[in-house]
Amino acid sequence: MKEPLIDSEDPELEYNPYDVSYLQYKSKLFTGTLIYTDTTPNSFQEYTDGDYDGRRISYHKNGMLHEDAIYKNGAYISGKEWYDNGQLRYDSNDDKVIWDSDGLLTRKDWIYFYKNGNPKTKKDEFGTYFLSPNGDIAISISPFLGEKSPCRNKTTFFDKIITAFLSDLFENIYNNGDDNRDSRTNLGYQIKHYIICLYRQGFKSKSINITEQIIDDAVKRKDSNLIMSSDDSVMIHNYLSLKKHLEEDRIIELYPYHTDECVKIIFD
Structure with missing residues (x-):
């Protein structure tokens, strides 16, 4: 993970109220990794110059993996999503398909x-x-x-x-x-x-x-x-x-x- 590692609740973080990007830390555009401690394991998001850039990992409240995604310069590049029972919901390698938590087809094309x-x-x-x-x-x-x-x-x-x-x-x-x-x-x-x-x-x-x-x-x-x-x-x-x-x-x-x-x- 990119250094430094900063807790998402750190009072010196300045979030843009109009956009998720342009995050500042100590009055400078943030480069590093935000750690979200409300899940176990901890979720995290990597940033470069205040914008999503790198890996994003998030977990459900029960500890199951929720999302594993890659961003570049604020843009979503690729990733997967899962339900809290472990069933795959979405895979960007086949982005025309979405499944429900029982493995039934929700969307295609x-x-x-x-x-x-x-x-x-x-x-x-x-x-x-x-x-x-x-x-x-x-x-x-x-x-x-x-x-x-x-x-x-x-x-x-x-x-x-x-x-x-x-x-x-x-x-x-x-x-x-x-x-x-x-x-x-x-x-x-x-x-x-x-x-x-x-x-x-x-x-x-x-x-x-x-x-x-x-x-x-x-x-x-x-x-x-x-x-x-x-x-x-x-x-x-x-x-x-x-x-x-x-x-x-x-x-x-x-x-x-x-x-x-x-x-x-x-x-x-």
């Missing part, structure tokens, strides 16, 4: 998977699709339709599938919070679009009922999954606001960019 092994999304030359756990298409997004088209793409919502599997689509099924967050970021935008389109097509009560279900599910997840509790708190806040806008008939005023021309809802 930026496609996330359900616990049953079915993909959550798929792409082909005709578009992008959000899928239910049993493989049914819930949302279909066709690609750019040409210069003369008023739509950048065409979105089709399959109402029967969305309503039947709404809880499953949003469920936190992965052991790592980032994986859950990444897998449903785009989905969240599309479901909000679906709700607004329901309202605009005259299904106000249904749009409110769907919104209430999302809120109820998020409350249950928040209470049962501390890793994702902050994300679900944000979801609860956002959908409570949407519900209020639906009830007050302010959707067209507040969401004018959601138009019916490029959207289709199939109800059967």
Whole structure:
């Protein structure tokens, strides 16, 4: 390890509040190794001129290896991550794959998977699709339709599938919070679009009922999954606001960019 070895709680360390880099020690950019004594064995991070540079080793609270990574001039170069049971989560040598703590495939080629092994999304030359756990298409997004088209793409919502599997689509099924967050970021935008389109097509009560279900599910997840509790708190806040806008008939005023021309809802 690079000398000197400094405890991460040393009062003479000056952390940049806006960035993890540019660490100073005794008013000079730090070169050496920070030691984190909150784990046994101790975790550590090597620095050069105040930035990540060298090896990073971290451990879980139970002493199992969490991460072994290499940085250069602040940039991540390579590494591996493990769960606290020893199962490999990520290896930069195959950076398109992530596993869960049971060794099940979570992500491959930026496609996330359900616990049953079915993909959550798929792409082909005709578009992008959000899928239910049993493989049914819930949302279909066709690609750019040409210069003369008023739509950048065409979105089709399959109402029967969305309503039947709404809880499953949003469920936190992965052991790592980032994986859950990444897998449903785009989905969240599309479901909000679906709700607004329901309202605009005259299904106000249904749009409110769907919104209430999302809120109820998020409350249950928040209470049962501390890793994702902050994300679900944000979801609860956002959908409570949407519900209020639906009830007050302010959707067209507040969401004018959601138009019916490029959207289709199939109800059967």
